[in-house]
Amino acid sequence: MSARPRSQAMPSRRLFLGAAAATTAALAADLSLGAPPARAADSAYVMGYFTESPNGLGTDYGLHLAVSTDSLNWTPLNQNNPVVTPTAGAGGLRDPFIMRKRDGGFVVLATDLKGTDWGYNSQTIHVWDSADLRSFTHYRRPHLHDMVTHSWAPEAFWDASRGQYAIVYSSVNNSGHSVLMVNYTSDFTTVSAPQVFFDPGYDIIDGDMAVGVNGVNYLYFKSSRTGGLVGARSTSLNPGSFTPFSTSVAHGGTEAPTLVKSLTSNTWYLWGDTYTPNGVFYAWRTTDLAAGTWTPVDQKLYTHPVNAKHCTIAPITTAEYTNLLARWGAPAWNRLKSYNHPARYVRHADYLARIDTYPFDPYTDSQWKTVPGLADSSGVSFQSVNHPTRYLRHYDYQVRLDVNDGTAVFAQDATFHRVAGLADASWSSFRSHNHPTRYIRHSDYALRVDPITTATDRADATFSVGH
Structure with missing residues (x-):
C-alpha cells in the first residue's frame, strides 16, 4: 500500500449485522440492528468496494458494486466501473460500507480519502442515501470530530437502547494510538460528540460488527499485535464494554474484516483483505461465532471481484438483486x-x-x-x-x-x-x-x-x- 506502518495499514469497514432470516418478532423487538441483519425476504447479497491493482491500471476510488447469491462468488456490476464517486473532500473514497436503514432504504458511508495520501487527515466521511442502490442521493460529509487525525473505515449499526444509529470508525485519540471511535446519529447528517468505542490498549483499525447474535454483540478488528483479525464481544453496545476473546486469523498481514451470515445455513464467514494494492481477499468460516475459532475456506469455493479492496457485504432481496443486474449490467467478459x-x-x-x-x-x-x-x-x-x-x-x-x-x-x-x-x-x-x-x-x-x-x-x- 505504502511505506506507512503496518499498525496503521488502511482499514476497511463493515458492520454487517447478520442473523439469517430474522423473524418478525425479532425485528419488532429491535434485536437485529443497523441494517436489519437478514430479513425473511433476503436471498442474495451486495458487495461494495473500491479497486487497486499492482501498477495502478485497475485503480479507482469510487464506489463499486457486485452481487452474489451465495456470498462467495461475485458478479461485478457496471463492468467493474464505479457507480458513484465523491464530488467533494479528497474526491475519492476508500472503505465503503452499505447498510439497510430502518426505513428499508440504504445508506452508504465511506472514508474521505483518494489513493494513499496517509497525511490527508479528514475529519469528515462521505455519505449517500439510496432507495435501491440504483441511484444515490443527498450526498453529504458529516463532521465527526475536531482532532487532527483521520476518520477511517466508517461503519454503522442501529443501537435500539439509544434509538439512534452508531457510526464507528478508526481514529487516533488522546491515547496516542489508533482506536475505534463512535458518534451517534438519527440521520447521518447531524452527529453527536465523538467517544472512544473500543480501545484494547494497542493500535487497532477496521471495526466490523455482528449485533444481537444470541444476546451477544461481536466486534472484529485488525490488531497491530497479531497482524490479523481478532474478535471482541459484549452483551451491550456501550462504548468500552467489548473484551477481546478470539484467536487471530490471518493470511500474511490481514485487515478489513467483514462478517457475513449465510442466508441458508448456520455458517458465518469472515473475509479479510491483505495489505498493499497487491492484496487479495481470504475467507474463513465457523458455525459457532461464540467459539472464536475459524477454519480457512478453500479458495476453490470463492472468487471476489477483480482488483476489489476493503469490501462491505449486505443482504438484499431477489428483486433487488435482479434490479441491480438490470440497472448496471453483468460483465461482458469472464x-x-x-x-x-x-x-x-x-x-x-x-x-x-x-x-x-x-x-x-x-x-x-x-x-x-x-x-x-x-x-x-x-x-x-x-x-x-x-x-x-x-x-x-x-x-x-x-x-x-x-x-x-x-x-x-x-x-x-x-x-x-x-x-x-x-x-x-x-x-x-x-x-x-x-x-x-x-x-x-x-x-x-x-x-x-x-x-x-x-x-x-x-x-x-x-x-x-x-x-
Missing part, C-alpha cells in the same frame, strides 16, 4: 480460474497462454470474451479483451494468443467445446474442436491441448468460468 491452483487465472503474457497468481497488471490480460466458436457456434472461442483481434488457439499443441487470420484452420484451432469439469462436474473443461481427444490444460503453468488420462491431468484441465 476470467478462468484454475481448479488445482485456485490462486491462479488464465492470462496471456508475450502472447502465450498460462496461469499466473492473481493479482497482476495488466489485469486485463486475464479477461476474455467467450464468443460462439469460430468454427462451430455450439463451441466457444476466447477473444482477448485488451487485444480484441486476437484469440486463444492451439499451435503445435501449445495454446497462444494469435491474430485471427480468417482461415478455416485458425477458426478450428481457436474453437473449443465446453463440457463438465473433468475433475469436478460443477466446473468446466474445454475440448479441442479439431483434436477432440485433447483438452486445454496447464503444464508447468503454460496452457496446452493434451490427451487427458490421469487424475492430475483432469485437475489441470478443469477451470471455473467466472468474473
Whole structure:
C-alpha cells in the first residue's frame, strides 16, 4: 500500500449485522440492528468496494458494486466501473460500507480519502442515501470530530437502547494510538460528540460488527499485535464494554474484516483483505461465532471481484438483486480460474497462454470474451479483451494468443467445446474442436491441448468460468 506502518495499514469497514432470516418478532423487538441483519425476504447479497491493482491500471476510488447469491462468488456490476464517486473532500473514497436503514432504504458511508495520501487527515466521511442502490442521493460529509487525525473505515449499526444509529470508525485519540471511535446519529447528517468505542490498549483499525447474535454483540478488528483479525464481544453496545476473546486469523498481514451470515445455513464467514494494492481477499468460516475459532475456506469455493479492496457485504432481496443486474449490467467478459491452483487465472503474457497468481497488471490480460466458436457456434472461442483481434488457439499443441487470420484452420484451432469439469462436474473443461481427444490444460503453468488420462491431468484441465 505504502511505506506507512503496518499498525496503521488502511482499514476497511463493515458492520454487517447478520442473523439469517430474522423473524418478525425479532425485528419488532429491535434485536437485529443497523441494517436489519437478514430479513425473511433476503436471498442474495451486495458487495461494495473500491479497486487497486499492482501498477495502478485497475485503480479507482469510487464506489463499486457486485452481487452474489451465495456470498462467495461475485458478479461485478457496471463492468467493474464505479457507480458513484465523491464530488467533494479528497474526491475519492476508500472503505465503503452499505447498510439497510430502518426505513428499508440504504445508506452508504465511506472514508474521505483518494489513493494513499496517509497525511490527508479528514475529519469528515462521505455519505449517500439510496432507495435501491440504483441511484444515490443527498450526498453529504458529516463532521465527526475536531482532532487532527483521520476518520477511517466508517461503519454503522442501529443501537435500539439509544434509538439512534452508531457510526464507528478508526481514529487516533488522546491515547496516542489508533482506536475505534463512535458518534451517534438519527440521520447521518447531524452527529453527536465523538467517544472512544473500543480501545484494547494497542493500535487497532477496521471495526466490523455482528449485533444481537444470541444476546451477544461481536466486534472484529485488525490488531497491530497479531497482524490479523481478532474478535471482541459484549452483551451491550456501550462504548468500552467489548473484551477481546478470539484467536487471530490471518493470511500474511490481514485487515478489513467483514462478517457475513449465510442466508441458508448456520455458517458465518469472515473475509479479510491483505495489505498493499497487491492484496487479495481470504475467507474463513465457523458455525459457532461464540467459539472464536475459524477454519480457512478453500479458495476453490470463492472468487471476489477483480482488483476489489476493503469490501462491505449486505443482504438484499431477489428483486433487488435482479434490479441491480438490470440497472448496471453483468460483465461482458469472464476470467478462468484454475481448479488445482485456485490462486491462479488464465492470462496471456508475450502472447502465450498460462496461469499466473492473481493479482497482476495488466489485469486485463486475464479477461476474455467467450464468443460462439469460430468454427462451430455450439463451441466457444476466447477473444482477448485488451487485444480484441486476437484469440486463444492451439499451435503445435501449445495454446497462444494469435491474430485471427480468417482461415478455416485458425477458426478450428481457436474453437473449443465446453463440457463438465473433468475433475469436478460443477466446473468446466474445454475440448479441442479439431483434436477432440485433447483438452486445454496447464503444464508447468503454460496452457496446452493434451490427451487427458490421469487424475492430475483432469485437475489441470478443469477451470471455473467466472468474473
